[in-house]
Amino acid sequence: MATLTDGPRTHHRAPRVSQHLTKGPSLTSLTKRIGLGAVAALGSLALLTGCGQAPSSTSSSGAATSATSKYLPCIVSDQGGFDDHSFNESGLNGVKQAATKIGSSFKQVQSATANDYASNISNLVAQKCNAIVASGFNLVDAVKKSAASNAKTDFVMIDDNSIKADNGKPIVFETSEAAFLGGYAAAAYSKTGVVATFGGLAIPPVTIYMDGFADGVKYYNQQKKKNVKVLGWNEATQKGVFVGGFLDQNKAKTITTNFLNSNADVIVPVAGPLYQGAGAAIKSSGKSAVVEGVDSDLYQTDTAGYKNLMLVSILKNIQNVTYTAITQAADGSFDNAQYVGDLKNGGVGLSSFHDFASKVPSSLTSELDTIKQGISDGSIKVDSPASFK
Structure with a gap:
C-alpha cells in the first residue's frame, strides 16, 4: 500500500488495532503494470x-x-x-x-x-x-x-x-496532469474541432482540471498542427462557465446545450454529479457528442444511463x-x-476508453503513454495557478 506521507511522522496517538496491516503493491508499480488503456483504471x-x-x-x-x-x-x-x-x-x-x-x-x-x-x-x-x-x-x-x-x-x-x-x-x-491527458484525448477524438468544459464552482479543485484540460488541447494542437478550440474556460484570464454549485442539473443541461449549439462534441463537466445534466442535453439534442468524466471512472460508476456517452474519465484516486x-x-x-x-505516484490518471477504444485514433494510447512519461519526468510542463507543486 502506498504511504501517504511526504515528510516525517509527527504523532502516533491512534490506538493500534492490528500488529501487521497487509501491504499491497504501490500505486506507482500498479500504474506501470496496467497502463493508460487498461480496463482496471486508476480509480x-x-x-x-x-x-x-x-x-x-x-x-x-x-x-x-x-x-x-x-x-x-x-x-x-x-x-x-x-x-x-x-x-x-x-x-x-x-x-x-x-x-x-x-x-x-x-x-x-x-x-x-x-x-x-x-x-x-x-x-x-x-x-x-x-x-x-x-x-x-x-x-x-x-x-x-x-x-x-x-x-x-x-x-x-x-x-x-x-x-x-x-x-x-x-x-x-495534481489533477491538472491527468486533465492534460484528457484534453489531448478530447482534441484527438473531436470531429468538429470544438471541445468544451464547465465547472460547478470557481474553486481550485475545479479550475485545476480546467487548466490541465486546456493545456492538453493546446499541446495536441502544437503536436498535430491543428486548431481545436476550447469553450467554457480561458486559462489566461481564469474565467469560464460555472453552474454555481453541484446540484442544478437543469443549469448543467442548459450550459451543455449552448456548447452543443456552438458545435462542441466533447464536453467535460467538472461538477460532480452534474455530468448527468450534460448527458441529458446530449441525448435530447440527438447529436454525436460525448462526455469526459472527472474524479471517478464514470463508465463504471454511472447508474443514471449515461455510460454509453463516456469517452474517458480523468481520475482522482x-x-x-x-x-x-x-x-x-x-x-x-x-x-x-x-x-x-500525481501521475508519477498514481494519485491521478486516465481511465480506459471502454466502448470508445475502437473509435479513437489507433495511436492515441501510445501517445498518451509518452505524454504521461513526459509529465512525470518534467520534460512536459503542465501549469496551473491551482497547482500544488
Missing part, C-alpha cells in the same frame, strides 16, 4: 490493494454493525452527497473499505447545504469518531475550527492543503488514498504531512 486501484469483504449491514446512521474493533472512522460529505458518483462517493467508499480492513464500524453524515458543515462535523466528534474525513474543499473552514478544539480526533482533509495542525492531514491531487490514510491512522501511524497525488 479502481483500491480494489486491488487490501480490499476485504463489505460490512454485513449498516445502521441508519451509516455505521457497519459487524464491527470487531472499536476504532471509528467517519466521513462528512459536501453538498453533492454520497450518491454523486464522484468525490463524495469515492471518499465514502474509501472509508467503508478501511472499516472492513480494520474490522470496525463507520459513520457517514451528508451535508444538504453549506450551513451543515460545522454541525455535521461537531456531531461526528460527539459520536467519538477517531478520524473524520472531510470530503472536499468547501469544508476546510469547519475542519480547521474543529481540529483546533478537538486534538484527540484526526482529520483527513480532501482537496485542500491550508490546514496546519498536528491532527490534520491535507490530501490534494480518492478512494484508495482515503483507505490508506484511515488504515494508517488506525494502525497508530497517522501523520500530518501533505500528500499530493
